[in-house]
Amino acid sequence: MSKITDIAVIGGGASGLAAAIEAKNVMPKARVVILEKLDRVGKKLLATGNGRCNLSNMDMGSHHYHGSVKNVMRIINGTPTAKEFFGSIGVVCSADSKGRIYPRSNSAATVLNALRLRAKELGIIERCGFETNFIESTPDCFRISSEKGEKYPCKRVIVAAGGYAAPQFGTDGSVIRLLRSNGCHTTKICPAVAPLRVRPELLKGLKGVRAKGKVTALSAGRILKEETGEIQFTESSLSGICVFNMAHLISQYDGKLTLRLDLASDMDMEQLVGYLRIIQYQRSSCTLEELLTGLFVRNLAFYLTKRALGKPLTEPISALKEADLRTIAQLIKNLDFEVLGSAPWKEAQVTSGGISGDCVDEQLQLRGAKGIFLCGEILDVDGDCGGYNLQWAWSSGIMAGRCCANSLRGALL
Numbered sequence: 170m171s172k173i174t175d176i177a178v179i180g181g182g183a184s185g186l187a188a189a190i191e192a193k194n195v196m197p198k199a200r201v202v203i204l205e206k207l208d209r210v211g212k213k214l215l216a217t218g219n220g221r222c223n224l225s226n227m228d229m230g231s232h233h234y235h236g237s238v239k240n241v242m243r244i245i246n247g248t249p250t251a252k253e254f255f256g257s258i259g260v261v262c263s264a265d266s267k268g269r270i271y272p273r274s275n276s277a278a279t280v281l282n283a284l285r286l287r288a289k290e291l292g293i294i295e296r297c298g299f300e301t302n303f304i305e306s307t308p309d310c311f312r313i314s315s316e317k318g319e320k321y322p323c324k325r326v327i328v329a330a331g332g333y334a335a336p337q338f339g340t341d342g343s344v345i346r347l348l349r350s351n352g353c354h355t356t357k358i359c360p361a362v363a364p365l366r367v368r369p370e371l372l373k374g375l376k377g378v379r380a381k382g383k384v385t386a387l388s389a390g391r392i393l394k395e396e397t398g399e400i401q402f403t404e405s406s407l408s409g410i411c412v413f414n415m416a417h418l419i420s421q422y423d424g425k426l427t428l429r430l431d432l433a434s435d436m437d438m439e440q441l442v443g444y445l446r447i448i449q450y451q452r453s454s455c456t457l458e459e460l461l462t463g464l465f466v467r468n469l470a471f472y473l474t475k476r477a478l479g480k481p482l483t484e485p486i487s488a489l490k491e492a493d494l495r496t497i498a499q500l501i502k503n504l505d506f507e508v509l510g511s512a513p514w515k516e517a518q519v520t521s522g523g524i525s526g527d528c529v530d531e532q533l534q535l536r537g538a539k540g541i542f543l544c545g546e547i548l549d550v551d552g553d554c555g556g557y558n559l560q561w562a563w564s565s566g567i568m569a570g571r572c573c574a575n576s577l578r579g580a581l582l
């Protein structure tokens with residue numbers, strides 16, 4: 170068995186690295202070890218923001234977070250901003266026109282490299298290839314066991330093992346299940362920040378199409394959320410940031426969610442009908458194929474005309490009646506898709522649900538097991554797309570690391 174460690178951090182992702190660094194900053198003499206299941210820490214981080222790492226956002230607010238942890242903003246406001254935290258480890262950050270914060274290098278590798286350099290400088294030990302499968306509480310310490318039967322005794326534990334999303338980066342929910350078997354309760358778990366599945370027959374001809382528009386999520390006719398941006402169509406799902414941000418609603422409205430696309434959100438109904446009248450006049454010698462090609466890419470133009478009118482595209486534009494123009498405009502502004510569910514975990518970026526907020530105190534310490542702290546996506550917090558999830562990982566990691574280290578005062582060897 171290894172020498173007793175002061176703090177063992179389970180999971181070397183975003184929140185685990187932040188937690189370990191903060192714990193060591195607060196308690197430089199503490200022996201801090203990161204136990205990571207994969208062959209290296211921070212693999213998921215490298216894939217974030219399409220390799221650019223959207224690490225935070227200028228517009229922080231509770232409306233960007235969902236889940237049962239009540240004090241998310243208190244934790245975020247009680248820890249350094251991402252710019253301050255990364256500035257302190259040499260990473261210069263800047264925001265784009267939408268307020269999304271990236272490293273100035275536009276490279277996620279810069280972020281991971283800086284975290285690892287700081288961890289190394291502080292003497293934090295990375296123990297990779299250690300897949301935690303048991304946490305035992307003894308009268309003297311905690312004992313963390315791995316799949317291979319290794320045991321790690323420690324005085325405190327920080328659990329930063331993530332959720333279920335993107336299992337290709339090591340996160341398969343195994344530690345959530347482990348905590349559940351130890352008495353923690355979980356909220357409903359489903360993919361968030363993910364494409365949403367709809368009936369594939371309704372997407373025929375649209376695969377690969379991208380369009381700007383407004384997405385409205387509705388349940389039983391009630392508007393739940395609206396967002397504008399680029400909508401992407403795949404063979405069986407709707408995608409794009411504004412769709413991703415609706416995925417967390419599935420856990421509440423499972424089976425009763427509709428996405429309404431307004432593909433001309435910059436025009437009102439009368440402006441759109443007026444535009445169609447002009448096109449009908451200008452292109453009077455053309456077939457229906459040319460009715461919407463000034464508004465949309467060809468595949469989408471054909472799809473909308475066919476779905477609205479149910480007529481062959483070889484018919485002349487001149488034969489359209491005023492009512493037909495209104496039917497088309499109506500569909501362009503109200504293209505409805507019933508949501509069948511979200512895309513599988515490997516396509517999701519975040520986990521909605523997790524260890525319930527009731528299970529941890531203000532310091533993110535488990536109420537039922539003093540000495541064990543939780544941070545990051547393992548908790549029931551999910552943020553919108555745009556840097557909110559990494560901000561939660563940094564802030565909750567720093568808070569857990571700080572409180573965990575403080576709880577050790579007077580207990581160091």
Ligand SMILES: Cc1cc2nc3c(=O)[nH]c(=O)nc-3n(C[C@H](O)[C@H](O)[C@H](O)COP(=O)(O)OP(=O)(O)OC[C@H]3O[C@@H](n4cnc5c(N)ncnc54)[C@H](O)[C@@H]3O)c2cc1C
Nearest residue numbers: 180182183184206217218223301331339545546556558559
């Ligand atoms: C493709 C992709 C792009 C993303 N882009 C962004 C973005 O640009 N901005 C943003 O804000 N968010 C983004 N996210 C979400 C963000 O990456 C996560 O919310 C964040 O990484 C969660 O941090 P975490 O520390 O809780 O978990 P993770 O970063 O997932 O780290 C958990 C670690 O624990 C390890 N682990 C798991 N089980 C065990 C075990 N049993 N024993 C030991 N170790 C274990 C895992 O291998 C992993 O290294 C993205 C996610 C994905 C998948």
